[in-house]
Amino acid sequence: MGEGVTVTGDIAASSDIRVDMWSKLGSKVEVGRNAYLGEFVTIDGKLFVEGDLDVGKEVKIRGGFEAKGWIVVRNPVPVIIFLFLYIKEMMRLGKGEEIEKAVEELFEDSEDDEDFEIRELGENILIIPAGAKLSPETINVGGETIIGNNCHLTGNIRAHSVDTGENLTLKGSIYSEGKVNIGENSTIYGNLYSKGAVQIGRNSRIFGGIKADSVILHENARVDGTIKAPSGVSFLRDAAEKPALAEVNALGKVFMREKRELPENLPPAEPIKVADQVEENSPIKSSANPGSIFVPGRKRKTARTQALERSRRFTGARAYRKEQKSGE
Structure with missing residues (x-):
């Protein structure tokens, strides 16, 4: 539990429990292994610890406690005073670099140990952040x-x-x-x-x-x-299978059919043969006369217009033959 956590109710932990400073626990607390209580922690009920108990400064357990292991009561004030005196003396001697190095090593070791401890705890752990309230x-x-x-x-x-x-x-x-x-x-x-x-x-x-x-x-x-x-x-939606294929008959009725898979060892497909084309001089007519087909929106030609077009085509073909003969 982080700092300043408030819990109204009983707490039962099968393994260790760590409660940070200024937290308030409103009822009975049972710990299967070791317990750590930070400074100014208050427990209104009774504390049962199967292992060791580590208690900080100004911890209040109003219902009493039972611990089967070691009981350690910490007092951080002498440590702070010692650090203050050490830094003061080193500054008097003019060794500022050594002070900075000692402080960095002290805090780096504590952070590494804390991170290692959290990683070793595994997934089966309840983490309550600072300032949380549980009821x-x-x-x-x-x-x-x-x-x-x-x-x-x-x-x-x-x-x-x-x-x-x-x-x-x-x-x-x-x-x-x-x-x-x-x-x-x-x-x-x-x-x-x-x-x-x-x-x-x-x-x-x-x-x-x-x-x-x-x-x-x-x-x-x-x-x-x-x-x-x-x-x-x-x-x-989850990725679903493709629907089965369907066929519709002339009456509009739908028939479902399964998709058939082709066998693996199939002979190569033969190329499709194109039908023989009809020669120009063949008596068989390949298609109807385009001029006799009715097309919506196209104006019908008069007899005089058709006669002029035939004469132009005939005159052009005769002039082309004359040019060919003169070239030969």
């Missing part, structure tokens, strides 16, 4: 909320944005300033309110309404209440 009615987080898989939560969630995993069961509503992403196979017994986008995953069900700027809903998801989205509602 049976409300879970209030100031920043982004990330919920893992197979979680069961009771109470309303208020956060800047919410991103959940799969198989979530939430008995409460979600209030978010940003986006809300609900994973697959999740069940929400409440409403979803967001000023951003809301996305509902596959096979998820919302026993309530949705009010957001936009909604992206999977085709297999279900919402029992009303959806209000000024920017629109979109539906996601």
